[in-house]
Amino acid sequence: MANEDVQKTLSELSRELQESNARLKEAQRVAHVGHWEWDLETDVVVWSDETYRIFGLSPQERPMDLATVRAMVHPEDREPLYRGVDENLVAGVRPDAEFRIVCPSGEVRTVYSLTSERWNSLPGDAKRDASGRPYKLFGTIQDITERKRAEEALRQSQFYLSEGQRLAHMGSWASNDLGIRWSDDMGLYWSEEVYKIYGLDPQSGPPTLKEYLDTIHPDDRASMARTIRVMHQQRCSSDVTKRIVRPDGEVRYVRCVGVPVFEGGVFKAFHGTTMDVTEHELLTQELRRESAYLTEAQSLTHTGSWACNLLTSEILHSSDENARLYGFDPSQGAIPFDRFYSAILREDEVVLRPKLENAIREGADYDVEFRIRRTDGAIRFLRGIGHHNPSQEIGEYVGITMDITERKQAEQEREKLRQLEADLAHINRVNMMGELAAALAHEIRQPIAASITSANACLRWLARVPPDLERARAAAARIEEDGNRAADVINRLRSFYKKGSPPEPGIVDLKDIIREMTALLRKEAVQHSIKIHSELDEDMPNVLADRVQLQQVFMNLMLNAIEAMKDTGGKLTISSQRSPEGQLVVSIGDTGVGLPAENTEQIFDAFHTTKPQGTGMGLAITRSIVEAHGGRVWATANQEKGATFHFTLAVKSEAEA
């Protein structure tokens, strides 16, 4: 029974030992930890299975000796390792060591060898030789390759981070609390770059609140202090850009972002970044200034800028002025495309749409004019210039819109004036024709009435008993004379009715025209007690001109002279002379009211009139005719009273005459 018990106990113990061994092996395998024994006398090394695996060998593949082990140590670590072990053993220090091994597969692993704490107190195993060296060592060996790699990676990433911070002028910091007392430290941690940004020495650690605030630009200091206080009190985040003054006096713009970090609802610390944004800030300010100038320029020129996709009706950019052109309030936020587009007047939209569609289809630029009804109801003329952005999507345009209402109105005004001028020129001519017709009717009536009366007399002389043939013949002769007189008038009249035909330059005898005009205007002149008097150059040359237009010039200037004297009577003088340049100068003078005191030249402008019934066109037409003939017209004041109008005409050269 006792033997059985012993047997049982032994077998149990054996089983337990086996189990224990199995667990140890498993533990070693999982933890990548193996153990070893080194007999210093024989240099025999005993390894656990895991130790073999760490060295890249199959367990029990071959027996180990120190030389084999030594050969497997990385050549670079071999000498230092063994020297260190020897030195430590002699010094009685635990010879722990980290070193690299080269597996048979060529893989390099980093291992850490630990020698048992109790190596020198193990009974039997701890015997020492005379030099005090132990005969046997026991220890573990751990594969720390992964850890080493991780450490290396961390070191790398830290390097990259700090390098990145340096390059980005960005630092990071952490603070338990930001502090509210002057003496409180500003943080747990400032990265090197933060010190650099502030121009502070990393060796002296994070500054106190007071020191920190001293670095802030005086203008920003109060607001920064306020920000810190609020963050502290409310545990809130912040993002501020402020100016700092470095110890060397340089002013920099620094952006600080801080956020509170909570863990499980409990505030832990503030984390944040500090960035030197000086360049960015200066650029931003520059952009802001430029933008302000641009806005101002747009406002001044009533030009808005925009970018949009005409196909999708998506507005990518619209300047404030662009909105204001349509009467929209830019402060009310983005305005959808349709609101812009629906402001266009229907009749203009009909014309505009195909142009835009065509431009979109062909990817072409466009330049269009259209009218809109602004939100206040006003109709405005706009010009839109769109530039297709070829690198972008179909229908994407950038462009400007201008308010051209004033220009358009001025154009229309000019066109209206031009039309009016043309109308008035026509009316003037028509009126003149009316006056001429009346004057000529009188001229014709006289000879006709005279010839009828003479015919009556003639008949009566013939009816006498005996007939008085002598008197009858005389009467008949007068009838012929009067008939010719009437025919002459009609011939003259006909030359006036060549209206609408183009100017026909021909050789004109001015004396003829002056005679005709004097005859036509004589009655008018007599009515106002005006004498018409001519002082013409005896051998006045002929001129090359349009006869009807010249008649008009004389008519206008003579009527003008009569008009000037109609309340006072006076003398109208027509004279001619040769200018030194050989031109013919014709002058028509009156003794009337004279010229206006100033702006004598203005009297030739269209619509300039001093008469209640005047159209102001007479002199303007006169000037245009004279100038069309290569001459000029001007007015001078007479020495005594009245004014004289002069005009020049090119003389028909002797050779052609």
Place this chain on the structure above:
Amino acid sequence: MKSASVPTVFIVDDDRGMRQAIHDLVESVGLRAESFATGEEFLGTRQIGRPSCLVLDVRLPQMSGLDFQRRLTETGMQIPIIFVTAHGDIPMSVRALKSGAVEFLTKPFRDQDLLDAIQQALERDGVAQKEQAEIHDVQGRYRALTVREQEVMTLVVSGMLNKQIASEIGAKEATVKVHRGNVMRKMQAASVADLVRMADKLKLSPRK
């Protein structure tokens, strides 16, 4: 001075053809004609004392025919006027006729219209001439009265009795009777009614 029995037609027209034609027409019916280009010329030759009339163009170089008509009236020259015009309008003709024109003819006119108007004008002028001659006569007789007789005549035509006249002029009734007899005789008045007609022609204003 030519014979008062030959009527004369004066013509003023600045249009020579018209002037000659009217002149000839007038002569063709046996009347005397005298023509002038301007009113001034006519004024220089006008002779009073025979039946005459004036054919006047409305539009004249120096002054209009209407102004000329007014001027004739102002200077006491009474002559019937026939206006002829190439531009007649109604207001102008109304004004002319109101101012005593005989006729207003628009050129060209029918010769008979002009001759009828001339005839009418000459008749009117004959009556006027006769009237004028009578007035002239009466004025001569009136001027032959003494101042006292003229005074008495004025009072007589006022309808006063001799006694009233005597007290008015401060004389005896008998004296008044003598003056009155002289007045009746010198004025060749057949009756007081006759004397009143003469006073009328003389435009004596009776005493109230």
